[in-house]
Amino acid sequence: MLDHWFPKNISTYGGEIDSVFYLIFYIVGIGFLLGEAAIFYFLIRYRRRDGKKAAFVNGERWSQAAWIIIPTAIVLVLDLWIDFAGAQAYDAIKGEMPVSETIVQVTGKQFNWIINYPGPDGIFGTEDDLTKENDLYVPVNKAVKTILKSEDVIHSFFVPVLRLKQDMVPGRTIEAWFEATETGKYEIACAELCGYGHYTMRGFLHILSEEDYAAWVSENWPDTNSESN
Ligand SMILES: [Cu+2]
Structure with missing residues (x-):
């Protein structure tokens, strides 16, 4: 119903x-x-x-x-x-969080989503990190771990199709996970009134097939052909 x-x-x-x-x-x-x-x-x-x-x-x-x-x-x-x-x-x-190969850091800020990939070395905060705004790319049928942070005020990472809604609290690192079962482009919204531009905090989750994701990684991540991958 x-x-x-x-x-x-x-x-x-x-x-x-x-x-x-x-x-x-x-x-x-x-x-x-x-x-x-x-x-x-x-x-x-x-x-x-x-x-x-x-x-x-x-x-x-x-x-x-x-x-x-x-x-x-x-x-x-x-x-x-x-x-x-x-x-x-x-x-x-x-x-309990499933083991996950795909780890992404998502930081909420007034009024954007900063998406941070660890890059080929798998470590955040190094030179090969890939930072994007508002567009999150993940593989389908794989557990994805997100590390949620905030730069300023409380935001809430909300992906309706994933039934995932998690507050991002300044000063805290909160983990959340999901596994998508279908490919496609879906909306990410901020579910916590975070200021005058709250409504503009619109991002997109791009769920790609395994091959498409691998192609996206090799296209976007620096040095993906190096040994460390
Ligand atoms: Cu917000």
Whole structure:
């Protein structure tokens, strides 16, 4: 039912995230319908009528208090169910990072994404690094590790099709990973209001086939033919 509202899912763990959204949607949706139905039923059933006095219910008797205690317990159980499902998804995705050959550093700044590749030597901060702005190139069907940083204020690295959204906090290095299952060009957005140019923080994730990615690497990375690769 939510399918056509969600962006396309091309993330290996997207289904786990979506299932939490579904769970919340159905619990809240059914609760909403039951709640509204009860309101309208009581509105009509107990409407003002001539000669009928309103009852004063103080909730002191257990049979009266049960009307509060039981729904509260139900809501609590449903809440814990959502918490549990969410924790499982969180654990599966954030708990352990898969080993990854592709490591990219993405730094948010007002108002750009700085994409930094370690280059052939695999080490960041050396001369052969490749720095790009706003365009992130990764291979398909491979776990990609991103090292997220911020230069100024809090940004949030958001790739809807990957179901990946992670804050970038100044002074901190936060890792996140994803594995895309389809090639294509998809939007990267900043999901944290970070200043007057927040809306311009638009980047693109280019997911390439293995061959295309290898071609892109040899075209863009300096010295890719050297021994160190
Ligand atoms: Cu931002």
